[in-house]
Amino acid sequence: xxxxxxxxDYIGAEWKPGVGYASGNGYLLSRAAAKIVADNMVEWEGxxxxxxxxxxxAAGVRLTIDNERFRVLMGDxxxxxxxxDWVYSSPAKRESS
Numbered sequence: 001x002x003x004x005x006x007x008x009d010y011i012g013a014e015w016k017p018g019v020g021y022a023s024g025n026g027y028l029l030s031r032a033a034a035k036i037v038a039d040n041m042v043e044w045e046g047x048x049x050x051x052x053x054x055x056x057x058a059a060g061v062r063l064t065i066d067n068e069r070f071r072v073l074m075g076d077x078x079x080x081x082x083x084x085d086w087v088y089s090s091p092a093k094r095e096s097s
Contacts, residue, residue, distance in 0.1 A: 021053020
């Protein structure tokens with residue numbers, strides 16, 4: 001599957017379908033999105049990935065889901081390398097809906 005991520009501010013693998021935030025194992029933020037996070041991280045408690053997602057939603061920035069390159073994987077032996085275009089991988093399993 002090909003994902004259109006051109007111009008996106010917040011890209012990653014959605015941890016659980018419909019939650020609207022990317023797994024903390026890896027995501028990309030544009031410069032503008034990183035500034036939103038930096039400007040809003042003073043009072044955060046709990047998980048960083050949930051807090052980043054909340055900051056993005058509050059600012060009207062939607063998660064661009066790319067489960068192909070940002071991978072929550074099924075096995076420990078899968079990893080980004082020269083034969084694939086993955087940005088990150090994790091042996092953790094993605095939660096289902």
